[in-house]
Amino acid sequence: MSTDDTAPADLFPPDTAEGQPLSSRNANRPQRPDSDAFRAFMAEGWAASSSDLPAESPVAAHAARRRRAVSERFPGERLVIPAGPFKVRSNDTDYRYRPHSGFAHLTGLGLDHEPEAVLVLEPVDHGAGDDGGNHTATLYFRELAGRDTAEFYADARYGEFWIGSRLSRAQVTAQLALETADLGELEVAITKDAGVPAIGGTGIRLLREVDLNADALVDTSRINTGVDLEKADALDAILAEALSELRLVKDAWEVEQMEAAVAATVNGFHEVVRTLPRAMTHPRGERVVEGAFFTRAREEGNDLGYDTIAASGNNATTLHWIRNTGDLRAGELLLLDAGVEAESLYTADITRTLPINGTYTEIQRKVYQAVLDAADAGFAAAQPGVRFREIHLAAVTVLAENLDRWGLLPVSLEEALADEGQHHRRWMPHGTSHHLGMDVHDCAQAKRDLYLDGVLTEGMVFTIEPGLYFKAEDLAVPEEYRGIGVRIEDDILMTSDGPVNLSAALPRDPDDVEDWMAGIWGSTGE
Structure with a gap:
């Protein structure tokens, strides 16, 4: 039979892995050992990670002034500014990571730091916030797992064995003069007391279309608390506009x-x-x-x-x-x-x-x-x-x-x-x-x-x-x-x-x- 006459079904190999979940198929490639002995051996014998605190970065004071300007513009509202996640280039490989410019401008983080991080400006009483502003700022991000965990060697996207070391929360705080918290605490930080301001809730403004998970979290909170989504989207657009305008004049x-x-x-x-x-x-x-x-x-x-x-x-x-x-x-x-x-x-x-x-x-x-x-x-x-x-x-x-x-x-x-x-x-x-x-x-x-x-x-x-x-x-x-x-x-x-x-x-x-x-x-x- 000529190749032109080959039936489409003949182009596929026999299906011998019907029971393997699709979500696990990318694990076919690494051929990582998975024995108990291997896991136990990988969890021990590593030198301690450096805990030295870096000097404060020259950008820290400038980023703080930028956050203060945003705080003055949106008093009484919770502001959520994501860095954004990794972007897939092909299958299980990502583009080199770059955070959203609005996030980088307000934090001072450049390069490939902290994918999926989110900056939250929490409203407080007028003038009681950071540097006399109306908000306190916290950077939520995923800290590297310890070397005694499987993530250290098994996670190609986040594990230190694969991508190298990153700064700890304490080191980021020292470098940027910015409070930090674990990314696992983000959901509560965004949704607590959220709702319609007219009836006592805290309004949220989100830098949208940067992180789909952040979008979903905020939208779900709005739906659950009766916030008008169309009006909220318009307020989000004003935040994006303001962050763009904040960069018109360089310091x-x-x-x-x-x-x-x-x-x-x-x-x-x-x-x-x-x-x-x-x-x-x-x-x-x-x-x-x-x-x-x-x-x-x-x-x-x-x-x-x-x-x-x-x-x-x-x-x-x-x-x-x-x-x-x-x-x-x-x-x-x-x-x-x-x-x-x-x-x-x-x-x-x-x-x-x-x-x-x-x-x-x-x-x-x-x-x-x-x-x-x-x-x-x-x-x-x-x-x-x-x-x-x-x-x-x-x-x-x-x-x-x-x-x-x-x-x-x-x-x-x-x-x-x-x-x-x-x-x-x-x-x-x-x-x-x-x-x-x-x-x-x-x-x-x-x-x-x-x-x-x-x-x-x-x-x-x-x-x-x-x-x-x-x-x-x-x-x-x-x-x-x-x-x-x-x-x-x-x-x-x-x-x-x-x-x-x-x-x-x-x-x-x-x-x-x-x-x-x-x-x-x-x-x-x-």
């Missing part, structure tokens, strides 16, 4: 973290340029570029802040090109959009568009200069007291003027710039700026009047990233433009004296870019 510690992330990212770009000659010989040169940057991100930081865009040639006209499967050809451009995430979880976000062989062609330089002029116009517009949206307007106006001068606009410049026109946006369809911090697109849940319509304030960190994208299949432009995508992106700190370009160490001027690349290669790059 001094956060700025230091941003500066460190940017410095590591600049080093990553240097590494990419060093790798370009090899990348040009590889059928997946974009992957070589991606790998070079990732190596630097893991060496100097925690991880990538987002998937690297290593887009060459026409791929650079795809705004979020992260497949990175293309080759690199001399005479074309490489658009590299990448950022290192620091161990504190703050990330940079920088883009440079590089000539792959080290020299811009005349038409590439023409497009590049227009984008650079737009970026400079956005930077000049970014002044304290100016609305955030003015950065975008200044940058795209310069782009429109260049497109008009090149004869590419189908209407007059005035018609294109009018709200009912916007023809120039065909080649620049995205926004010019976004806030930056723990999330690459930080503060995304903030209200419009505090984000797009917000006023630039000292301590804000944001990007300026205009671009022009002429797709190879775009028949609205002359052939010489097609397949050219250029974006220039820098990370900006607003100070009382005006904007500061945190990523200025990375060359932007086309001549400087060529000189920089040639200097790394030790030749002209040709």
